[in-house]
Amino acid sequence: MNLLPSPSGEARYESPDSVRAVFLAGDAGARLLAGPPASAGAEGLSSHLGRLGAPSALAGADLVEVVAASGLKGRGGAGFPVAQKLNTVRVSAGKPLVVVNCSESEPASAKDRTLVRLRPHLVLDGAAVAARAVGASQAVLYLHRGDLRSARALDAAVAERKQAAIADPDFSVAWAPPRYVAGESSAIVRFLEGGEAKPRFGTRAAICGVNCAPTAIHNVETLAHLALVDRMGPDEFRRCGTPGFSGSVLVTLAGAVQHPGLVAELVAPVPASELLGVAGISSPPQALLVGGYGGAWIDGRSAWDSHIWPDALLQGGFSFGCGLVGVFPNGACGVRETSGILSYLASESAGQCGPCRYGLDHLANSLARLAKGEAGRRELKALERKAASIVGRGACSHPDGAVSLLRHCLEVFEADIRSHSQRRPCRAAHSDSVFPLPSQIEQTWR
């Protein structure tokens, strides 16, 4: 692999603490993060193969069948059935391509880069399995420009694998602009075609992706699970997780916790109270931010005893998204925080679709005015109406995510909203935000 020098030296989403990971719900059950401790850094090939053994010899339809039986769902946010995507790519016309999506764009999430930096071989194994399933000979490692630590881990791992003559697809690297929507699948397709990393309306990458080749774009955690499915088979894989969502899941703890960016692997649904105990939280916080910046607020007290798990959250009407579990402390202003996040999401709009380009900024400003006690009930009503008018009208779901967060804000922080709309400003309206809001270092989309 030729590792191109990164055009920009600094990574935008780099968290200050390099890599932290804990094993939760029993070390014995940990899968992705089993093996050497996080402090040991990237696991080498001999240790990796010594622990997990060699991959299977399955390929094509037989392999897809095994993946289907495992029930594996994507870990990039949408929870799409992996076998279905692989099969679409496999049967579509053209020379297939695999994309390893390492572009973790949620500012508070760290699980993908933690996995890449600790278990690069598991991720690359997964890419090789995907390539075998669809019949691809090439795989692109799609990285945020500036994410040098992940690149180094992958580069060293690819070199080791070449030396050991492991049957891999040809790996190449693509340095994508570190923007929030640049990791969306149609944006990836567009960037790899030489264009801007902006979403494109109506792209179905699995059928007609990069230069209309069927393209299997997978999140790195998804690929790591795929590597395990390939080795252990569907029954063993399903011993982790729930019937509706098999395998373990990675979560990132963020916000008012001891170590923001701590990554935990859950092997079964776990009460929020137990998970947050790991992060030094012993009583219900004001609220939880789950799924990401386009996710949901959940009231802290009702969240405390509820289970953190994709299908459990979905039943409650919340998206598990990227596995972000953010702690929002008592005393902070949820209205102010949400307006900050909306403002960030607005600045990360690709600016292609009117409702997103103008709407998100409008919602953010309106909410900020509300927090400061400058907006009354009429503006609140207008805000709700405008938010509703944006849903489903973008080329991607970026605006929908922003509106989702806003709606949960209006519900969870209802008492604050009511008080602010009677022109009573929040005492915390000018405080710093709890969750990271990166400023734009790069304006470019190429």
Next chain:
Amino acid sequence: MALKEVLLVDPERCRGHGICCLLAPELIDLDDWGYAQVLKSQPLSSDELKSASRAVAGCPARALSLVQEGQKDQRN
């Protein structure tokens, strides 16, 4: 064949000219920022198809299209 057609806006192409809303006001509204918003997501009647076709033809940004139902959501 043509009985199951729905009207679709390509949000990337729409530039908010607003002509569609004049040509097919019963099918298209403009949002607070002047961008087209399709009011009916179900298949169109033959009368509606006529005005929808006018709107499709009249859009300077070529953002509107009539597609068979089911092809509505092309996202993956």
